[in-house]
Amino acid sequence: MVNKGEVVCGDVTSFWGNVTIHGEVKGDVMVIGGNVVIDGGVDGNVTLYGGNLSSSPGAHVNGDIHVCGGQRYKEDNLLLHGSYFGCPTGVVDMLGSDAGVQFRFWYIVTWVLMGMLLTTLLPEHVMMVRTTIKQKTRRSLALGLLSILLAPAIFAVLLALIIPIPLAILVAVGLFAAWALGLVATGWIIGHSIVQRILPQYDTRLVQIGVGMAILALFGSLPYIGWVVNIGVGILGVGAVFLSRFGTRFYGSPKQPLSW
Known part of the structure; x- marks a missing residue:
């Protein structure tokens, strides 16, 4: 009031x-x-x-x-x-209007292609990160938040030392890789849930990835809410990637048999 x-x-x-x-x-x-x-x-x-x-x-x-x-x-x-x-009435309206249409369209396409590429090249790694997100959600959020909070201080120290600048670049690349891997794993979870309920006849891994990444990109482009979605998914994904050591091992034993 x-x-x-x-x-x-x-x-x-x-x-x-x-x-x-x-x-x-x-x-x-x-x-x-x-x-x-x-x-x-x-x-x-x-x-x-x-x-x-x-x-x-x-x-x-x-x-x-x-x-x-x-x-x-x-x-x-x-x-x-x-x-x-008012509310978007079609796909074009949801992606934006006028000059923003093409940019947002390619933004979504980039996310979808990135998801399909990572899942095709590193299926086991994405699967382990996905399992970690589902089974260790709270720990993933906590570790991801801690990593994001400490990252600026680490960069500042490395850049201040001048000599290890290549190391700072390597850390930045590692964080970006962790963000991308966690994002794809989260998109896979979302796409798997939706496709199984709405499009069971097209229930394949690539369809799940495509649907999940497209939904994340759409919500990520919304005003105000987009920042919350991008930050939340990023923190969750980065934490799960670090818990699973970049998708190379399970953080604890799986509670149930894994499925593609």
Whole structure:
């Protein structure tokens, strides 16, 4: 609740809660799983996922309005200095619009091709990382978060020493490889679950990888949510890669027989 006469200098974000603005918000408003009522003003964008937007006469928004999974109850007196966007209605809309379409299209294609390539060249490694993610989720998250937090300090020390600059580059390449391997393993888990339920007749390893990586790329390109998805999947994947020593061994015995 932003009371009348109150000014919030910054963004307002709410998960599974309603937001009512009687005063002013000088920033963006993002709400997931809740409704928004604007009775004052917003000097930024308003983004809703799974909620409804309503406004009172005289309210104003100096930015764009995005409403997906809900409704916008329009008021004639709402001053909107921007554009209104609803949910994507097709694949092209989901990938973006205008100049961003081609970039996001190739972004998704790159993720899918990377997943298929790694799974084809290193199937056992991806399988072991995938198993580690499923069976040691909490430990993978903890180790991944620790690795991400320590990485800047390690780079700073190595670069300050000047001599081991090649070692710093090697560490950076290793982190990128761990991120890619963990990302593909996570995409495989997602694709396996979806394909078995929706497309059992096409239940192959490459189809699972393609579907999973495409979904990760789509969610990763969403505003606001994309950062959460990319960071969360990255932390989880990196932790599982390190636990399994880059997919060369199991971290503990598998709880059940492995399946492709």
